[in-house]
Amino acid sequence: MKFVDEYRDPAAARYLLEQIHKLCDAPQRIMEICGGHTHSIVRSGMEQVLPEAIKFVHGPGCPVCVTPIAKIDQAIALARRPRTIIATYGDMVRVPGSSSSLLQEKAKGAHVKIVYSSLDAVRLAVENPDSEVVFFAVGFETTIPANGFSVIRAKQLGLTNFSMLSNHVLVPPVIRAVLDDPGVRIDAFLGPGHVSTIVGSQDYEFIPREYHRPVVISGFEPNDILESLFMILKQRREGRCEVEVQYSRAVTKYGNPRAQDVVKEVFSPVEQEWRGIGAIAESGLSLRKELRAFDAYYKFHDWMPLPRPEEPCECICGEITRGVKEPRECASFGTGCTPERPLGACMVSSEGTCAAYYRYQHVTIQTGGARD
Amino acid sequence: MCLAVPAEVLDIDGSTALVDMAGVKRRICIDLLDEVHPGDYVLVHVGFALQIIDAQEAQETLELLRACFQEDLHAAAAPSTE
Structure with missing residues (x-):
């Protein structure tokens, strides 16, 4: 496939590995923020051929993983509500809440639908006028514009049976929290590629400026990641510390302004609870006050369970x-x-x-x- | 979940486009982009085009990398003068 196969070329990989081995003269702990990078690193097995001094630290960039149990419990409570359809992305249905999951509720007869796109959730509301459709929407900056767009569309269509249970999270505040945590030691960051197509590389400039760590925004193919590692090591060697873009075929400095406008139109920043991390100020986005008619948390407030923030004890x-x-x-x-x-x-x-x-x-x- | 897949735009109809994602044809929303044309490659995420892939930028960076390692291969293959 074009724009994929070129970045899996073994000869280029060997060359990049050689350069990385030459440049790597001290231990480097590099956090890949995005779960997509984690997946690519582990799948390719690249850790086995990289210098032992390079250690990947896997970051908080999986929206499913950081959605708090209390939010899953809210979705489950709404799934139990009569004449209610829960629409959500595939990964969300298996996440365990405190006593059940959406998949288990579906097995018991709840109307839980997996959607590919946020607009599929809007379509469900159009096709089922006698039911309430709750779009259980999670995501980072990559997904937030698409999710927000569903509210704009529902409003345009005059739908009164569509609402969103929102769990939207932002990369910069959680990176700050990670860097401020004395238990975490990180020398450099592999920046999230697809988040950056929306926000641009400008969103991470605080990392070199305030925390003196290099950031290289990377693509997702193995050679993209190797080239980004090379760029990080080169910054270290040359005494530079800045935001660089390896994924330049998709990432610009200012990102996608039209998508950013959708986000501003629909959401406003709120304190957000991150599963396993805790609450971080202004690290989440909630529907704006004037759109509360579409906010499932307010629309069905009487159905919301009291939070029971318990992790299964054997889970880390x-x-x-x-x-x-x-x-x-x-x-x-x-x-x-x-x-x-x-x-x-x-x-x-x-x-x-x-x-x-x-x-x-x-x-x-x-x-x-x-x-x- | 932030997975986005490159896809070729085949046809545009208002705010949607028919795209080819590695052989799978699908209709996606293009309202998050200002302008898209058939033949463009876009990154598709949850049914939306997020960004147009800059083909020229991609080509230039790949060629730069290729030039580097070919130079290296030639240097390694050249007989030593020492």
């Missing part, structure tokens, strides 16, 4: 999400907790760190990497 998802621990340090990894029967959110999402480790644990140099 929180520490994994913060980059403090690795999946193999969890006693439940691959035994009590598997993608089929996940205990914690990191095992649910295809981009969750535990799911990536589980799926690709047999990938070795001998097997030549994972096949699609």
